[in-house]
């Protein structure tokens with residue numbers, strides 16, 4: 001439906017510049033702000049009570065305190081991000097620990113993981129989407145500490161999927177054999193969320 | 205919140221784009237317009253859900269934005285309340301250019317968390333900033349259509365008296381329904397004799413309006429509006445002792461009051 005449909009009198013004023021046009025997925029527009037999307041209040045966990053855990057289908061769970069986590073090798077990456085509410089932001093700069101580093105040397109038969117967050121949020125991801133240099137647990141944004149409303153002290157960053165998969169306030173990764181939907185995925189959002197295929201909602 | 209609850213309200217499969225007709229347009233304030241839209245094959249919505257609207261230019265360029273449904277699920281059409289941002293792309297079109305009889309492309313209803321039905325009960329605290337009142341109005345209208353006297357307080361922040369969206373309807377409903385209360389705050393200009401609040405919503409105002417945390421599950425709060433307002437109100441409600449899992453938020457973006 002909508003084939004050949006034109007909205008009478010609509011011209012549009014956010015056509016992306018030619019040099020970035022191929023970096024904006026369908027239905028998205030470029031923003032200069034950093035809008036916020038979350039379902040409830042922003043949790044605030046004190047750093048001395050913060051830890052990060054890798055558990056589930058692993059021989060021995062791994063746990064880091066904040067100081068231990070910050071002592072892990074970190075990297076600075078520049079990525080384009082795409083929110084399901086339609087905005088995209090290009091060349092965002094993040095600092096954090098690669099998920100490869102967190103899972104390094106781990107033996108597992110799991111194919112999926114569930115990210116667990118303060119506030120009870122979860123999101124599900126195939127393991128292959130967070131390994132091989134595709135995902136980070138970030139604590140820095142644009143040269144500063146990540147602010148709580150944007151997911152600080154630390155959030156997941158999985159920039160090739162819609163941004164709700166980059167779970168805010170992340171505290172752990174649970175490796176699992178079978179996929180099961182997380183918070184937004186249970187509420188009608190797409191299970192995978194590829195912005196280039198415009199997989200916003202269930203069935204897309 | 206089961207895995208079976210889809211955005212489409214239960215039916216599986218892709219949420220299709222539909223062509224819908226603008227039936228009627230009402231000016232709510234100088235900057236906010238209600239569009240009443242007839243959607244063929246619409247299967248209804250839950251109060252709090254939104255639709256995605258997609259505009260297409262002659263050359264094929266498209267823009268999509270989300271708009272909350274402000275009408276009750278009981279209505280045969282849907283209504284959107286759209287605030288015109290003059291330098292925006294989609295809102296000046298919807299709240300300016302569009303005329304009755306025009307066709308819009310949309311899909312929905314979307315959203316399974318920021319929703320309320322009378323069976324969810326209360327007491328309800330609905331906190332709105334500007335056009336953030338839209339999904340909360342759907343809740344008020346649903347409650348009214350279902351004739352359920354669930355104790356409800358609307359705390360509504362607007363810039364000035366002339367910019368209070370749905371003011372007459374809210375006042376009219378509250379006048380005949382003792383279980384519905386509307387409290388206004390005006391952040392920029394207050395008319396002479398204004399007896400409501402005169403500042404941005406803060407913890408003291410929330411404490412005064414919402415009272416102490418209720419026993420049991422406590423009140424159920426829905427907060428919607430510009431990001432800054434939503435952040436502050438949600439944080440203040442927790443600090444006042446309300447339960448995090450009973451405070452639901454929807455952020456319209458960085459603009460507004």
Ligand SMILES: Cc1cc2nc3c(=O)[nH]c(=O)nc-3n(C[C@H](O)[C@H](O)[C@H](O)COP(=O)(O)OP(=O)(O)OC[C@H]3O[C@@H](n4cnc5c(N)ncnc54)[C@H](O)[C@@H]3O)c2cc1C
Nearest residue numbers: 085269270271272285286287289292293294295335338456
């Ligand atoms: C779930 C949800 C429900 C919503 N419900 C409603 C509703 O019921 N009513 C309502 O009015 N709104 C609602 N919104 C907001 C709505 O989706 C739009 O964001 C809003 O209408 C602005 O869109 P726009 O295209 O007019 O402005 P945009 O073009 O998106 O611009 C928004 C603002 O950002 C600035 N801006 C962004 N990018 C640029 C740029 N490249 N150049 C210059 N300036 C820029 C502009 O100054 C402008 O003021 C909702 C949003 C969400 C996520």
